[in-house]
Amino acid sequence: MxxxxxxxxxxxxxxxxxxxxxxxxxxxxxxxxxxxxxxxxxxxxxxxxxxxxxxxxxxxxxxxxxxxxxxxxxxxxxxxxxxxxxxxxxxxxxxxxxxxxxxxxxxxxxxxxxxxxxxxxxxxxxxxxxxxxxxxxxxxxxxxxxxxxxxxxxxxxxDICNVILPTLGKDRRETYSPFLPICKSSGKVLQVKVKELNKSLKKIVYFNPITNSEEDCSIFNGECKLxxxxxxxxxxxxxxxxxxxxxxxxxxxxxxxxxxxxxxxxxxxxxxxxxxxLDEKGEKISKSIGNGISVDDWLRFSNKKSLELFMFQNPSRAKRLFFDIIPKTTDELLKLKNDYENLPKEQKFNSPIWFIDEKNEEKTPEKISFNMILNLASVCNAESSEILWGFIENYYPKIVKEDNKLLNELLGYGVVFYKEFILPNKKYRNPSDKEKIGFKKLIEVLETSSTDEEPEEIQTKIYEIGMSLKFENLKDWFSAFYQVILGQDQGPRLGSFIKFYGLKKTILLLEEKLSDEK
RNA sequence: GCGCCCGUAGCUCAGUUGGUAGAGCACUCCCCUUUUAAGGGAGUUGUCAUGAGUUCGAGCCUCAUCGGGCGUGCCA
CATH class of the missing domain: 3.40.50.620 (HUPs)
Structure with missing residues (x-):
C-alpha cells in the first residue's frame, strides 16, 4: 500500500x-x-x-x-x-x-x-x-x-459545573456560570452567578449588578452566550x-x-x-507585545510559498520566528521545488511541495539562491530589479527573463531588502581632490561612450583613468568609487555596475555626489 | 510545587522505525579577477546539556540532575 x-x-x-x-x-x-x-x-x-x-x-x-x-x-x-x-x-x-x-x-x-x-x-x-x-x-x-x-x-x-469548578480559583468559583447573560439594558456580557435554573421555560435567573435587580433570560437565540x-x-x-x-x-x-x-x-x-x-529571544510571540514578525513583514521580503513552507515544517516544535529565517526558508523552498520533479511518485506526497505548490510550475536556475540575490542586492546599489537582472544575465548569459518569473519576483524582494536594510546604513565620504578629478574624467568618458559598450570596455576605461592619475595603489581608485559614490567599502565590478545601472544614471549619480560635497 | 516541550559545530537549525554525527552561515586556502566577488572548488569545527540504566550498539528508549520556555489565576 x-x-x-x-x-x-x-x-x-x-x-x-x-x-x-x-x-x-x-x-x-x-x-x-x-x-x-x-x-x-x-x-x-x-x-x-x-x-x-x-x-x-x-x-x-x-x-x-x-x-x-x-x-x-x-x-x-x-x-x-x-x-x-x-x-x-x-x-x-x-x-x-x-x-x-x-x-x-x-x-x-x-x-x-x-x-x-x-x-x-x-x-x-x-x-x-x-x-x-x-x-x-x-x-x-x-x-x-x-x-x-x-x-x-x-x-x-x-455535571458540567462539576467538571469546571475544580479547575477554577476560589474567587472565580463564586461567580462562575457556563451561561453568560447579555444585559438587556446595557448590552454587556455579564459574568454573574446563576441563582436558579427555570427548567420548564429554559431560562436562567441571576442578579444583574448593572440594573441592581434580579432578572432572567432565555438561554436561546443569543440572549446569553456560553x-x-x-x-x-x-x-x-x-x-x-x-x-x-x-x-x-x-x-x-x-x-x-x-x-x-x-x-x-x-x-x-x-x-x-x-x-x-517564539521571538528572537525565545519568548512567546504575542500580539500585544508586538515581538516577532507578522505575515505582512514576511511577505515584504519573500513570497507566500516560503511562508507556507515555514508553517509546514515541524509544527510540533517551537520555532523562532525572526527575520533571518526568511532567506533560509526561501532557499529551502527553491531547493525543494527543483528537486520535486525528479522524486519518485510515491515520494512526492512526502514533500512539502505537494502541499504548498503541487503544480510546481515556476522554478529557478539551480545555481542562484535567494541568499545570493540578497548579497548581490547589498553590494550593487539595487534600486530596481533591472539592475540585479543585469548582473545575473551577465553571469548566466543564456537565461531568459520571461521564463524566470519566480526569479524576477525574488529580485524584487532583493530590492526591498536593499532599501530597508542597506540603504539607510550607507555612509558616504567626501572625495579627495585627486579623486574629484578622476570622477570628472569618468563623467566625460561616460558621456562620450556608446550605450552598446560591453562591461569589459567600460572597465578598461575606468582602469585607464586610474592609471593616468597615478594612484599609488590602483585599488584605492576603485575603493573611492564605492566609498564616495555608493556609500560602502566594497562593491561590484565597476564595468558591470555602470553597464547595468546605466551610463546616464551613473553620470547623474556622479554629478550628484560631486555637488553634494560639503 | 506540579504538568508538557526543548537543550546537537562559533551562529541558526536538520537528524526519519536505535546502526559510523549533518546542512546553511561564519572561518581558512585555492580558482576566477585590469579594484572586487555576488560565483566555483577544497578544508577546519562537536564530551549530541550532565550522570546513570536498557541494548551487541543510544543524539534517538528509561530514570535522575542542571539550564531555558510554556501552561498551571482571569480572559480567549
Missing part, C-alpha cells in the same frame, strides 16, 4: 481521521479553526488555517468523504481591553464588555468592530486562496442554530466538528472541553497540538 509510505504529519493526521470515520455514519468531515476578532489576523491564525488545510488536502487524497473547513469567529465574546492599535479608542472604551459584534467599528466602515475584523480575516484568507466557510458566532447564536447545543448544556448543567470552554464543546457538538488543532497554550482548555463534549453526548474532534512561535 502506498499509504504506509505517507509519513509526513498531515498524512498522519489524515489517517487518524480515516480511523474515526471507520465506525461512523457521518457523511462529511468537518475541519474547524477558531479566531478571536478583537484584533487583526496574525501569523498564528494564518498558521492554523494553513496547517488545517494541509491535513484536509491529505484527507481528500486518502478518502472520498467530502470535507469542508469552518473558520469560526468568536465575535460574540465580550471585549475586555481597548486594543492599542486602533483609532477612536474612546468609542471602544465606552463599549467595553459588550459582544464584539455590538461594538461600533472604530474604523467607521462596518456595522461593528467584529465585522470589520472578520472582513479583514476573510480578505486575508482569500488572499491565500484558502477553501473555507466563514462562521460568525453571533449569527449562530442569534439565528437559533446553537439552541440544540445550548439546551444540552442546560440539561447537564450540574463561557469559552463550554462554548467550544457546544460548538463541536452542534457543528459536528471532526478535526481541530490548537496551540499548546490551549491544552488545558481542550481537555476540559473534551470532557464537556462527552457529557452532552458528543464526540470531540481529532486534535493536534502545535507549538507556539
Amino acid at each position: 502506498v499509504e504506509n509510505n505517507l509519513k509526513v504529519w498531515p498524512f498522519i493526521e489524515a489517517k487518524k481521521l480515516l480511523k474515526r470515520f471507520e465506525n461512523s455514519k457521518k457523511k462529511e468531515c468537518i475541519f474547524q479553526t477558531g479566531y478571536g476578532p478583537s484584533g487583526l489576523p496574525h501569523i498564528g491564525t494564518f498558521g492554523e488555517v494553513l496547517r488545517t488545510t494541509m491535513v484536509m488536502k491529505a484527507f481528500r487524497y486518502l478518502s472520498d468523504i467530502p470535507s469542508k473547513l469552518f473558520v469560526f469567529s468568536d465575535d460574540m465574546d465580550g471585549l475586555r481591553k481597548v486594543p492599542q492599535n486602533i483609532p477612536n479608542q474612546n468609542l471602544i472604551k465606552e463599549n467595553l464588555e459588550k459582544p464584539l459584534s455590538s461594538i461600533p467599528d472604530p474604523f467607521g466602515k462596518f456595522k461593528s468592530f467584529s465585522e470589520h475584523n472578520n472582513n479583514k480575516l476573510i480578505d486575508f484568507l482569500k488572499g491565500f486562496e484558502f477553501d473555507f466557510i466563514f462562521k460568525s458566532s453571533t449569527e449562530q447564536y442569534k439565528s437559533g442554530k446553537f439552541n440544540e447545543g445550548l439546551e444540552a448544556i442546560f440539561d447537564n448543567y450540574e 463561557q469559552w470552554k463550554v462554548d467550544w464543546a457546544m460548538r463541536w457538538y452542534v457543528l459536528g466538528i471532526d478535526y481541530e488543532m490548537n496551540g499548546k497554550d490551549l491544552i488545558e482548555s481542550y481537555i476540559l472541553s473534551n470532557k464537556i463534549t462527552k457529557i452532552i453526548g458528543g464526540r470531540s474532534p481529532v486534535n493536534y497540538t502545535y507549538e507556539l512561535f
Whole structure:
C-alpha cells in the first residue's frame, strides 16, 4: 500500500481521521479553526488555517468523504481591553464588555468592530486562496442554530459545573456560570452567578449588578452566550466538528472541553497540538507585545510559498520566528521545488511541495539562491530589479527573463531588502581632490561612450583613468568609487555596475555626489 | 510545587522505525579577477546539556540532575 509510505504529519493526521470515520455514519468531515476578532489576523491564525488545510488536502487524497473547513469567529465574546492599535479608542472604551459584534467599528466602515475584523480575516484568507466557510458566532447564536447545543448544556448543567469548578480559583468559583447573560439594558456580557435554573421555560435567573435587580433570560437565540470552554464543546457538538488543532497554550482548555463534549453526548474532534512561535529571544510571540514578525513583514521580503513552507515544517516544535529565517526558508523552498520533479511518485506526497505548490510550475536556475540575490542586492546599489537582472544575465548569459518569473519576483524582494536594510546604513565620504578629478574624467568618458559598450570596455576605461592619475595603489581608485559614490567599502565590478545601472544614471549619480560635497 | 516541550559545530537549525554525527552561515586556502566577488572548488569545527540504566550498539528508549520556555489565576 502506498499509504504506509505517507509519513509526513498531515498524512498522519489524515489517517487518524480515516480511523474515526471507520465506525461512523457521518457523511462529511468537518475541519474547524477558531479566531478571536478583537484584533487583526496574525501569523498564528494564518498558521492554523494553513496547517488545517494541509491535513484536509491529505484527507481528500486518502478518502472520498467530502470535507469542508469552518473558520469560526468568536465575535460574540465580550471585549475586555481597548486594543492599542486602533483609532477612536474612546468609542471602544465606552463599549467595553459588550459582544464584539455590538461594538461600533472604530474604523467607521462596518456595522461593528467584529465585522470589520472578520472582513479583514476573510480578505486575508482569500488572499491565500484558502477553501473555507466563514462562521460568525453571533449569527449562530442569534439565528437559533446553537439552541440544540445550548439546551444540552442546560440539561447537564450540574455535571458540567462539576467538571469546571475544580479547575477554577476560589474567587472565580463564586461567580462562575457556563451561561453568560447579555444585559438587556446595557448590552454587556455579564459574568454573574446563576441563582436558579427555570427548567420548564429554559431560562436562567441571576442578579444583574448593572440594573441592581434580579432578572432572567432565555438561554436561546443569543440572549446569553456560553463561557469559552463550554462554548467550544457546544460548538463541536452542534457543528459536528471532526478535526481541530490548537496551540499548546490551549491544552488545558481542550481537555476540559473534551470532557464537556462527552457529557452532552458528543464526540470531540481529532486534535493536534502545535507549538507556539517564539521571538528572537525565545519568548512567546504575542500580539500585544508586538515581538516577532507578522505575515505582512514576511511577505515584504519573500513570497507566500516560503511562508507556507515555514508553517509546514515541524509544527510540533517551537520555532523562532525572526527575520533571518526568511532567506533560509526561501532557499529551502527553491531547493525543494527543483528537486520535486525528479522524486519518485510515491515520494512526492512526502514533500512539502505537494502541499504548498503541487503544480510546481515556476522554478529557478539551480545555481542562484535567494541568499545570493540578497548579497548581490547589498553590494550593487539595487534600486530596481533591472539592475540585479543585469548582473545575473551577465553571469548566466543564456537565461531568459520571461521564463524566470519566480526569479524576477525574488529580485524584487532583493530590492526591498536593499532599501530597508542597506540603504539607510550607507555612509558616504567626501572625495579627495585627486579623486574629484578622476570622477570628472569618468563623467566625460561616460558621456562620450556608446550605450552598446560591453562591461569589459567600460572597465578598461575606468582602469585607464586610474592609471593616468597615478594612484599609488590602483585599488584605492576603485575603493573611492564605492566609498564616495555608493556609500560602502566594497562593491561590484565597476564595468558591470555602470553597464547595468546605466551610463546616464551613473553620470547623474556622479554629478550628484560631486555637488553634494560639503 | 506540579504538568508538557526543548537543550546537537562559533551562529541558526536538520537528524526519519536505535546502526559510523549533518546542512546553511561564519572561518581558512585555492580558482576566477585590469579594484572586487555576488560565483566555483577544497578544508577546519562537536564530551549530541550532565550522570546513570536498557541494548551487541543510544543524539534517538528509561530514570535522575542542571539550564531555558510554556501552561498551571482571569480572559480567549
